[in-house]
Amino acid sequence: MSLHVDSEINIETLAVRVGERLSKPCKDLQGYAWGSHHKVFIATLADEAKVLVRIHCPAFRRPGSGSGITPAAKMASEIATMQLVQENTGIPVPDVFAYDPDEDGKVGGEWMVMEFVEGVELQKAWPNMNKDQRSLVVRSIADVWAQLLKLRFSSIGSIWDDGKGGFRVGPMTFMPSNNFFAVAPPDPEKCGPFDSPRRWLLAMAEGDLKYQLSLKANSLQLQYKNTAMQRIAFDGVVPEERDDDMSTIALEHGDMNCSNILLDAANPVIIKSVIDWEGTRTAPLWAIQPRPFDHIDEEAMSSQEKQLYQRLFRAHVGQQVPAWLAATGEPGKQLRQYLVLAQLSNVADPLEDFERTDKWMQGVDFDV
Numbered sequence: 001m002s003l004h005v006d007s008e009i010n011i012e013t014l015a016v017r018v019g020e021r022l023s024k025p026c027k028d029l030q031g032y033a034w035g036s037h038h039k040v041f042i043a044t045l046a047d048e049a050k051v052l053v054r055i056h057c058p059a060f061r062r063p064g065s066g067s068g069i070t071p072a073a074k075m076a077s078e079i080a081t082m083q084l085v086q087e088n089t090g091i092p093v094p095d096v097f098a099y100d101p102d103e104d105g106k107v108g109g110e111w112m113v114m115e116f117v118e119g120v121e122l123q124k125a126w127p128n129m130n131k132d133q134r135s136l137v138v139r140s141i142a143d144v145w146a147q148l149l150k151l152r153f154s155s156i157g158s159i160w161d162d163g164k165g166g167f168r169v170g171p172m173t174f175m176p177s178n179n180f181f182a183v184a185p186p187d188p189e190k191c192g193p194f195d196s197p198r199r200w201l202l203a204m205a206e207g208d209l210k211y212q213l214s215l216k217a218n219s220l221q222l223q224y225k226n227t228a229m230q231r232i233a234f235d236g237v238v239p240e241e242r243d244d245d246m247s248t249i250a251l252e253h254g255d256m257n258c259s260n261i262l263l264d265a266a267n268p269v270i271i272k273s274v275i276d277w278e279g280t281r282t283a284p285l286w287a288i289q290p291r292p293f294d295h296i297d298e299e300a301m302s303s304q305e306k307q308l309y310q311r312l313f314r315a316h317v318g319q320q321v322p323a324w325l326a327a328t329g330e331p332g333k334q335l336r337q338y339l340v341l342a343q344l345s346n347v348a349d350p351l352e353d354f355e356r357t358d359k360w361m362q363g364v365d366f367d368v
Helices: 011-022 074-088 122-128 131-150 197-206 219-234 303-320 322-327 330-343 354-362
Strands: 026-034 038-045 050-056 096-100 111-115 158-161 167-170 182-184 249-252 261-263 271-274 281-284
Touching (some): 011 026, 011 038, 011 050, 011 096, 011 111, 074 158, 122 131, 131 271, 158 281, 197 219, 197 281, 197 330, 219 330, 303 322, 322 330, 330 354
Antiparallel strands (some): 026 038, 050 111, 096 111, 249 281, 261 271
16 A cells, blocks of 8 residues: 555554445555645545545644644534535535544544535636636626525524434634634534624623634623624614514535636636635524635735636625625625624724725735
8 A cells, every 4th residue: 555654643553444444445545635734635445436535634724824733623614514515505515435533542633524626726727818718707606606605594694514314503713713813612502502693792702612722702892792782782782683685594605715726727717626624603694704816815816806807706796695785785784893893892993994894805906
């Protein structure tokens, strides 16, 4: 057996267990991609079939990427989300063949086996695309988001397997921490699900949805937080019930950037797969503001081009989901202000930069 050597995890044990889970011996396991908190291997099975094995291991994080602390069972929620999306939309998502939480710790981290999809990352394909191709792929990305925004849920949280062949909204899960001062993930008992937008923002303002830090809040920060929570609870802006279309709860991919959209190498206007669903959540429409072009290099896409394509993206999504366009436009502006108030509850003036930041969040101005 040919194995890629890696000192941080037990590669031989991983290869054996992949073979056991798939009922096919794994004869080759080679490193394929390195994420901030996980590593991906290509496994070649005895019948020459190839699959991807992704293992979570904070030891793989790149310098400067954060503490690596991660909510328990994050990957289980990610898999449930992928399966829900497969069953309820036309979005191309890799099949998941196996999951192992690595309860005995002999591999080195929880892992999954999924379909190997050959494709080119958007950020790599973009420089070689002509203007028409770029416009078409922007529309394709908008179609993906429109499908997610058309899904409907009764509460705010993350997707989990309900143990009965279906899905449920359970506690919200999160991307791995990028804060070196993080000492523990959020307490899942305080992470929902939330049956009202107001309760969700109150939990956010309280800090229940943040990683626990070694740095403690001072008395002034606690005072700011108390004021913010009073406003959220009693100003009457954030609804207790989902009483309008803008507060409809939909699904938000937490990290659909240009490296997580794979295009067909022969025809780059076709999306082959959308990957990395970790940290996906259900949320009100006014809290979902995707910016899929943020991380494309300036050399490949100028600020002016980002502005142009973001407007095209936003218009195309809005044609299909008008309530989202309203929720993230002027009609939903006050709700977004309270979202920022909850996110920055321990700051003296959390809305100081709201106007220009809100424009950037909408993709109107990338020069903030």
